[in-house]
Amino acid sequence: MDAIDAIQRRTSVRRFSRDPVPRETIERLLDAAVRAPNHKLTQPWRFAVLTGGATARLADIRARHRLKRFSDPGSAEASSGAEKVRREALETPAFVIVICAVSPDEITREEDYGSAMMAIENLIIAAESLGLGTYLRTGGIMRDPALADLVGLSEGFRVIGVVSLGYPAEAEVPRRRKAAGELTRWIED
Numbered sequence: 100m101d102a103i104d105a106i107q108r109r110t111s112v113r114r115f116s117r118d119p120v121p122r123e124t125i126e127r128l129l130d131a132a133v134r135a136p137n138h139k140l141t142q143p144w145r146f147a148v149l150t151g152g153a154t155a156r157l158a159d160i161r162a163r164h165r166l167k168r169f170s171d172p173g174s175a176e177a178s179s180g181a182e183k184v185r186r187e188a189l190e191t192p193a194f195v196i197v198i199c200a201v202s203p204d205e206i207t208r209e210e211d212y213g214s215a216m217m218a219i220e221n222l223i224i225a226a227e228s229l230g231l232g233t234y235l236r237t238g239g240i241m242r243d244p245a246l247a248d249l250v251g252l253s254e255g256f257r258v259i260g261v262v263s264l265g266y267p268a269e270a271e272v273p274r275r276r277k278a279a280g281e282l283t284r285w286i287e288d
C-alpha cells in the first residue's frame with residue numbers, strides 16, 4: 100500500500116481482534132516514527148510499548164479516569180462506563196505510549212512537540228500500511244502519576260499520547276472531512 104492510500108484509508112479503530120502484534124512489527128513502526136522531521140535533531144521522542152499484563156495496568160488507569168467524568172462516580176452509570184473502557188483496553192493487543200522532552204526553551208518545546216506528533220503520525224500511517232489499526236488518545240490520563248510510574252517517565256519528559264494498536268476487528272469507514280479545496284487559497288501572484 101502506498102503512503103497516500105494508507106493516509107486515505109486510516110481511521111481511528113476502537114475494536115481489535117485478539118491477534119497479538121509481533122514485536123518485530125512494532126519495532127518497524129517505531130523505526131518509521133523516528134524518521135519524522137525534527138528541527139535541530141533534538142529527537143525529543145521516547146516510547147513505552149505496553150503488552151500483556153501491562154495493558155491491564157493501563158486499563159485500570161483508564162477506567163479510573165473515566166469515573167471522573169461522572170458527577171457521581173459511585174453511580175451504576177459511572178461504573179458501567181468505567182468497565183466499558185477497561186474492557187476495551189484489555190482487548191487492545193498493544194499500546195504505544197509516546198513521550199516527549201519538555202525543553203526549558205519555549206520555541207524548542209513547541210517544535211519538539213510538533214516533531215513528536217509527526218512521529219505519531221508516521222507510526223499510525225505505517226501501521227495502516229501493514230493492515231494494523233490505531234487510535235490516538237490524549238486527555239487527563241497524560242498527567243496521571245500512575246501512568247508516569249507505569250512507563251518509567253524521566254524528569255524533563257511528559258506523555259503526549261497513548262496509541263492503541265492491533266488488527267482491526269472489522270473494516271471501518273473513514274470519518275468524513277471537509278474537502279481540502281474548501282480550505283485552501285491559491286496565491287499565484
Ligand SMILES: Cc1cc2nc3c(=O)[nH]c(=O)nc-3n(C[C@H](O)[C@H](O)[C@H](O)COP(=O)(O)O)c2cc1C
Nearest residue numbers: 109110111112216234235236237238260273274275
Ligand atoms: C492530538 C489528538 C488527541 C486526541 N485525543 C483523543 C482522546 O483523548 N479521545 C478520543 O476518543 N480520541 C482522541 N483523538 C482521536 C480523534 O478523536 C479522532 O482522530 C477524530 O475523531 C477523527 O476520527 P478519525 O481519526 O477516525 O479520522 C485525538 C486525536 C488527536 C490528533
